Each structure stands twice: as C-alpha cells, then as structure tokens.
Amino acid sequence: MTPSLKFIWTICLSGLACFILLFIKIQWQTTDFVIQISSIHNNNYFSSSSSISDEKFITYLPHSGLHNQRIALINAMVLAKQLNRTLIMPELNMGRANYWRESKKLERQLSECPLRATINKAAVGHGTSCSGYSRYVPSTVSNVFDLSALAPLGIRVTQRYNMGLDYFERVYGASPSDMVYIRDSSRFSYRIYDHRNNTMDIKNFEQRIDIEDLQARSEKIMVFGSLFSSFRLALEKPEWVWLWDHLFTEVAFHHPTVIQQSLDIIGRLGGPGQFVSVHVRTGDGVFKHVMDQTFEQVRSRLSSNMDNNDLAVNDTTLSLDTLDSLESIQDPTGRLDACLRLQPLNPFISKTNSTLNPRLRLIYMATDAPDPRRTLHLLYTEFPCLFSLSDFPDVITNTLSATALSPFVEDQQPSRLGPLLFPLIDAEVASHGSAFVGTAKSTFSKYISYRNNRFLNFYPIPKEL
Ligand SMILES: Nc1nc2c(ncn2[C@@H]2O[C@H](COP(=O)(O)OP(=O)(O)O)[C@@H](O)[C@H]2O)c(=O)[nH]1
Ligand SMILES: *[C@@H]1O[C@H](CO)[C@@H](O)[C@H](O)[C@H]1NC(C)=O
Ligand SMILES: *[C@@H]1O[C@H](CO)[C@@H](O)[C@H](O)[C@H]1NC(C)=O
Ligand SMILES: *[C@@H]1O[C@H](CO)[C@@H](O)[C@H](O)[C@H]1NC(C)=O
Ligand SMILES: *[C@@H]1O[C@H](CO)[C@@H](O)[C@H](O)[C@H]1NC(C)=O
Numbered sequence: 001m002t003p004s005l006k007f008i009w010t011i012c013l014s015g016l017a018c019f020i021l022l023f024i025k026i027q028w029q030t031t032d033f034v035i036q037i038s039s040i041h042n043n044n045y046f047s048s049s050s051s052i053s054d055e056k057f058i059t060y061l062p063h064s065g066l067h068n069q070r071i072a073l074i075n076a077m078v079l080a081k082q083l084n085r086t087l088i089m090p091e092l093n094m095g096r097a098n099y100w101r102e103s104k105k106l107e108r109q110l111s112e113c114p115l116r117a118t119i120n121k122a123a124v125g126h127g128t129s130c131s132g133y134s135r136y137v138p139s140t141v142s143n144v145f146d147l148s149a150l151a152p153l154g155i156r157v158t159q160r161y162n163m164g165l166d167y168f169e170r171v172y173g174a175s176p177s178d179m180v181y182i183r184d185s186s187r188f189s190y191r192i193y194d195h196r197n198n199t200m201d202i203k204n205f206e207q208r209i210d211i212e213d214l215q216a217r218s219e220k221i222m223v224f225g226s227l228f229s230s231f232r233l234a235l236e237k238p239e240w241v242w243l244w245d246h247l248f249t250e251v252a253f254h255h256p257t258v259i260q261q262s263l264d265i266i267g268r269l270g271g272p273g274q275f276v277s278v279h280v281r282t283g284d285g286v287f288k289h290v291m292d293q294t295f296e297q298v299r300s301r302l303s304s305n306m307d308n309n310d311l312a313v314n315d316t317t318l319s320l321d322t323l324d325s326l327e328s329i330q331d332p333t334g335r336l337d338a339c340l341r342l343q344p345l346n347p348f349i350s351k352t353n354s355t356l357n358p359r360l361r362l363i364y365m366a367t368d369a370p371d372p373r374r375t376l377h378l379l380y381t382e383f384p385c386l387f388s389l390s391d392f393p394d395v396i397t398n399t400l401s402a403t404a405l406s407p408f409v410e411d412q413q414p415s416r417l418g419p420l421l422f423p424l425i426d427a428e429v430a431s432h433g434s435a436f437v438g439t440a441k442s443t444f445s446k447y448i449s450y451r452n453n454r455f456l457n458f459y460p461i462p463k464e465l
Helices: 002-038 066-083 103-119 167-172 211-215 238-250 256-268 285-308 320-327 332-342 377-382 393-401 418-430 443-458
Strands: 057-059 086-089 157-159 179-182 190-193 207-210 221-224 276-280 363-367
Touching: 057 066, 066 086, 066 211, 066 221, 066 238, 066 443, 167 221, 190 211, 207 211, 238 443, 256 393, 256 418, 276 285, 276 418, 276 443, 320 332, 363 418, 393 418, 418 443
Parallel strands: 057 086, 057 221, 086 157, 179 221, 190 207, 276 363
Antiparallel strands: none
16 A cells, blocks of 8 residues: 555645646746736837747728627637637727728728827728727737637637737738738628538628638638627537637626625625626617517516426516615615515525516616616616616726736726726626526627626526526
8 A cells, every 4th residue: 555655646746746846837828928918019029029830810801899709709600620720819999890891991090090199189080091999998818818728729829919000020020922911891701611612501601711711821821800790600510619608608897896796785685696688788779679579588587487396477466565675775785685585595505585576576777878877777677677787886996097908008097998898807706696688689799698608607597596
C-alpha cells in the first residue's frame, strides 16, 4: 500500500506545482494585458511584436447592436476554429448601433468616426460620412464577455486595439500580399458552408463560400466584411453545430459590475431559481406587436404548470385579502417582502405552495420599457408580484457610479458605459429564473433563453414554475 500512497502524494504535489505555475502564468498574462491596454494610444507598441511565425489570422468588420455583434463574434470564433487561424477580435461597440455598410466604407468609418465623435459631435451628425457614430462606445471584448471557454476548445483570439486602416501593416508587419479580403457589397452577400457537400439552403444570401476554399488560402491575414446573422454559417457537421451552440451558451456577459449588481437583485428575489422570468421587448414596432403574445405565454405557463400538479386555481379562489393587502403596499421594497413571504419556501426542495395562486408568483421582468410601472401598469395589476430593474434604484445608482468600466472610456466623466450595462444586468437576472418566457424574434431573448437553459442544467428545478 505504501508505494501507491507515495504515488498519490507525487501526483498531488505535482498537481499543486502545476497549479502554482498556471497561477503565476495567469498573473503574468494579466499584467501583460494591462500593459497592452494602457498603451492603446501608443502607436509604436506593437511594431516590434511582429514575429516571424506561421501563425495566421482572421478578422472582420463589426456593426449593429450588441447582440448582433455577439452573433458575429461567435460566427468568427467558429471560423477561426475551422480555419485554424487566430481571431483578431475587433472592438465591441457598447453604445448606439452603427449601421452595416459595404466593406470599404465600413472599414473607413470604423477607422475614423469613433475618434472623430469624441472630438467634435457635429462631425458625426446626420448627412456626414460618419452619421450613426455619435454614441459609439468602444470596449475590448474580454471586458464585456467571458472568453474562458475558448482556450480549452483550441480557439485562439487576440484583441485588436484600434481600427486604423494601417493596423495590420503596423502590428503584424503585413504587406498587401499577406492580406486576403472577403468583402461584402450587400448585407447578406455570402453564406459560409462547412463542407462542399452541404446542401443547406442559401436563404437570403447571394453567394456561397465553402470552407475548403477558405482553408486553401495561404495569406497571413484574412479579413471578412460583415459576419453578422445567425444564418451566416451553414453548419451541418455535428461538431460545428455543437461548437456554435456551445459558444452561444458560454460566451456570456461577465462585466464585474453586471455580475455584482445582478447577484444583488437575484439575492433579493429569494435566490437563483426562486422566481419566474420574462423578457418583454416593447421598443420597436415589431416587438410592440408581440407583447400581448408574450404575456399570453406567461399566463399559460403559470397556469398550465399549476394544472399539471392538479392544483388549478382560478381567480375566484385567489384570496381577495391577499391581493388587497399586497396592492396596498405601494413601495416596491415592501411589496417584494410581502411577495417573498407568499412564495414556496424553496422550489429546489419543497413543492409549490399549493395554495399560491399563479398570479401571485414572483416574476422578474427584463424590459426595455421606460418606467414600466407606469407604461405597463396593466401587467402589474394582473401580477402584483412582478418586479423589474426600476424597482431597485440602488442597483441603478451603483451601476451608474461604477468607475473604470473600460480602458477605452475611463477618462469619460460620467462614464458612458454605466447606463449601457442595464440591459446586461436585466439579462443576467432573467437567466436565473426557474422558467423563462421571452419575446419572439428578439436576439436579446434568445441570449437569455440559452443562458437560462444553461442555468437549469446546472441546477435542475422541479418541473413546476
Ligand atoms: N434594459 C433593457 N434593455 C433592453 C431589454 N431588451 C432590449 N433592450 C434594449 O434594446 C436593445 C435590443 O437590441 P438587440 O440587442 O439588437 O436585440 P433585439 O432587437 O431584441 O433582437 C438592447 O441592446 C437594449 O439596449 C431589456 O430587457 N432591458
Ligand atoms: C494550427 O495553427 C497553429 C499556429 O499557427 C500551428 O502551430 C498548428 O500546427 C496548426 N495546426 C494544424 C493542424 O494545422
Ligand atoms: C461529398 O460527396 C462525394 C460524392 O457523394 C463523396 O465522394 C465525398 O466523400 C463527400 N465529401 C465529404 C466531405 O463529405
Ligand atoms: C373557479 O373555481 C371555483 C371553485 O373551485 C368554481 O366553482 C368555478 O366554477 C371556477 N371558475 C372558473 C371560471 O373556472
Ligand atoms: C402559502 O401561501 C399562503 C397564501 O396564499 C400563505 O398563507 C402560506 O403561509 C404560504 N405557505 C408557505 C409554506 O409559504
């Protein structure tokens, strides 16, 4: 027995040593990262780093809202893996969306407009060549997204620190012959297929590109135009389908302020899985239309689950006393306390409170509606235990006053990034519901839905809401 014990000790000790080495390496990399960030404005920083290596790269031009940028990023990560190239991640725009433009124009806009916007707002107004960039807020990708899933998958990424036209020459020492451009002249110009025999439909794209043709290119840097759209990649092989889904689930918003503030709200809602969540998109015309549909689904989810348990309770059995006493509490904090007292103690352990009317279920609503208690008051009347971010004013204050949110905006006072984190906090809280109902066709809802599935896989919750 002694030798095997010795063996175990050896394993443990070498494991520990590896861990320490890894830790030191991570620390070192972190420091390195900080150095890179602090020298964003130092144009010469990278010029010496262009090494003679056979490493090859891909990159693309970002545009549109945050969720669309995220989809493009995930498409690019899958391509990086398929092509065994390092992905040069362009900056993320956390602010108002810029529009898709044909590659050459978009490339020029990205190189000039964000900077111009910080100098002179009028230079990026309507009718200028920079229209659409007045509220562009760049950030590094890792500042916003959790990229820890990439390394174990063998996906290499690096951050692009500015969008200058001479970037590849300056940083990678690339000459024109080292570059290959896959430009797009329309929003849906090319769809990329994962193998030649893939017969999936081209959908609304104009041109087909096979991955084999991209793999055959030997240029050092491959620059795509737009990579946005969930349909950009025609993936048929199970490993690529899996990869896309996996990245869509794992590459999550992980900004420290987002995590802290959403944990705060989740805790006050009784903890993860103690509430139902819903995403109600009201902003655009399209979404306004589906709002009723969303709530119809919430109603049916709430009541069908009660039915399943043979606990059908209709409005006549809803204790009027309970409702009255809840409605008399105007202050959201007091209301939340009262609602929490009605909820099942812990759905992870106990069954639903059999006397709880579905209308009294605790619900967290992520929404883009301004002042939802006023604009969506009918919903609050129907569901007295409905809460949203606006009911947590201290979270809002903390988020707004969080400092040094991004190396790109740290000199901005007040921080321009702060308010842009609200949607991310909404999404994070909603991901922790025991059930989630989203708004049809919203990419924002799709994100929450994937994250909610992930959460439920980690913490299986009894079938009822
Ligand atoms: N605070 C907050 N903002 C939201 C919410 N839903 C949508 N928004 C805003 O609306 C934008 C949605 O645009 P996008 O990300 O392209 O998703 P989609 O239009 O729903 O597919 C988000 O970036 C937010 O600014 C929400 O639940 N809470
Ligand atoms: C993938 O790229 C890396 C870095 O350039 C290289 O070292 C490696 O050999 C490549 N792998 C394959 C299978 O080509
Ligand atoms: C594509 O189809 C041809 C003919 O059916 C077959 O010989 C070939 O192996 C297939 N290639 C791939 C990558 O599936
Ligand atoms: C509601 O429940 C009560 C008591 O169980 C029953 O008498 C009544 O018919 C129900 N009403 C509806 C609309 O289902
Ligand atoms: C269940 O809900 C009722 C009100 O509907 C409440 O009186 C009771 O205390 C709750 N029970 C538990 C165990 O929370």
